Amino acid sequence: MFFRVALLVLRKDFAIEAKSREILTTTLLFAVSCVLVFAFALVKEGEAPPDAAPAILWIAIMFSGTLALGRTFERERYGETLRALLLAPAPRPALYVGKLLGIVLLLGVAELVLVPLVAFFFGAPFFVQPVLMALLLVAGTVGFAAVGTLFAAMLMRVRTRDVLLPILLYPITVPVIIAGVRGTAALLASPPDEVTATMWLAIVVAFDVVFVTLSLWTFEVLMTE
Amino acid sequence: MKKLFAPLLIVTAVLFAAALMLIARVPPESTMGLVQKIFYFHVPAWIGMYAGIAVCAVASIIYLVTGRPAADRLAASGAELTVLFGLVGLVTGPLWARKAWGVWWQWDARLTIALLLWLIFVAYLVVRKYGGPGAEKLAAAVALFGTAVSPFVYMSVNIWRTVHPLTSVMPQLPKSAPEMVPPMAATSLAFLLLFCVLLIARIELGRRQAAVDELYLAHEEGAA
């Protein structure tokens, strides 16, 4: 029942998104312009500072993720459909999981474009250690999305939700940013520092476990009046 | 609780006066001069901030589980004191650092962690103020998540900063500079008592605001 409902919500969001591809396209374009802004800000004499590439990648993911979170829940606000979802006999945490999976998939697609793009513009060898790199990206995205989905959902009926989401989300996801950037930088070193990267990966995975659990526990309480 | 307020206030005031005298009597440190004495206020400020975080976190969890308004008021008071004492710490820290190390801010692990936690509880207050009706639950979630993330913040920032290892001054104090212990103990205790005094006052203020709201509601009921 739990996973059936989560997948139902995911499929529904996918069906909506597949029609216009609005959130996907605009999120991708935003991420690209983010990268470009950083490029113009940081590149001097045709060279970016060392370690700029991992930083730019993760910042672009976080910024576009924040926007995508807001817009995903905006869709549920329109017909107050989130209320209808809460009214159904479905377990409430399953709704959270469905939304979380949707965001993770969306960001995953964005990262499929972002990683090669940043690698291209900054000559960063992201693909030397593809497995660890992919794991780090997945774990980091899940951690960011886990907290982001919960906060975006609970802020849905708040008037100042657009600006409150970053204010709440960024301090709490700082460990993900540090681990993501430092872990990616370790993989880009020559030779790649797998030990350090694995350590950072472990920290992010622990973060994911803690915060997905915490979100599952508190979702129902926070969403009911 | 209310009866403790006046005696506590007096004790706190006396303790502050005593602490100031003790601080004045310690000879100024050789390299830093007078500015070093900020130290006696900087460290206790953190004690106050972490006490506030503890109060806010526990009260928020109780509020999320039971929904009792008293728990919510306690959490709000704790958060305000966290931000207040944290601000003292964040202002005194750079003032001290400028004199000691020549830079205002160098991403010292402990200061950075404190800054992050401070920001989380500033966000708590922002949510309470601008979150509209029902914002108390959202703020409690912020406090809960902020507390849950602190071990991760601690771990990641420390590893992030091990390039410049730092020694911890405080535990070595009794051995290295025994004359600093009495004023430090005095200010620490004074700040802790000040925390309690402010907390009691703030809780009482919250209770009275709730009572006024009750009166409004009762009035509306009786009016029609």
Place this chain on the structure above:
Amino acid sequence: MTDDFESVRLTDVSRHFGRRRALSRLSLTIGAGDILGLLGPNGAGKSTLLGVLATLVRPNTGEVTFGDRPARRWGAPLRQRIGLLAHELHLYAELTARQNLTFFSELYGLKPADTVHAALERAGLSDRADDEVAGFSRGMRQRLALERALLHRPRLVLLDEPFTGLDDRSVGAVADRVRQLASTGAIVVLATHDLDLADGLVTRVALMRDGRMLLDEAASAGLRARYRAVVGN
């Protein structure tokens, strides 16, 4: 412990939002076959009351009892028996009528093959089934939303202004639907400020103002005059 109920009782229910009292010591009992007309000016608390009945809003004081036990002892099976047509309609504008009904069918654990086609017919939207809801008129959305709320054949049917945007023929169809629901044992609560429509349809009348229940009695003729006398102009 059965998974169904035949009556709903509110006892001394109050709800406030900050300093604003939305519901003030409300008591009410409704049973199977009742069509309760919830009348009152805007801001009377009708929507909040419907929210409480739907278990989406928890009262600050008082109790809501469904059948033999209070709401908090029920859990998820209670929501299987409640249907709500809210003012906001609860439809996904980007999906088609059929997709909306299919999604909600599956969400309630029903097989779309059994329910969607019939619902589309009852809503009179069979020929527009595969058009996006965004392109529908208010009346069409209203009819679709009503069928969406009734997909799972709920015991408690809560309707918030169900006649908005409907032409006369549709109003008649909806009124017939409501009567049919009540005759099969549903408990219907219908909030409206259209007294003429309520007149002749409802079996009981509850008048609200400022969160308070002013009147709760069996329907009789001359609803408008009665309303004016109690609520004032």
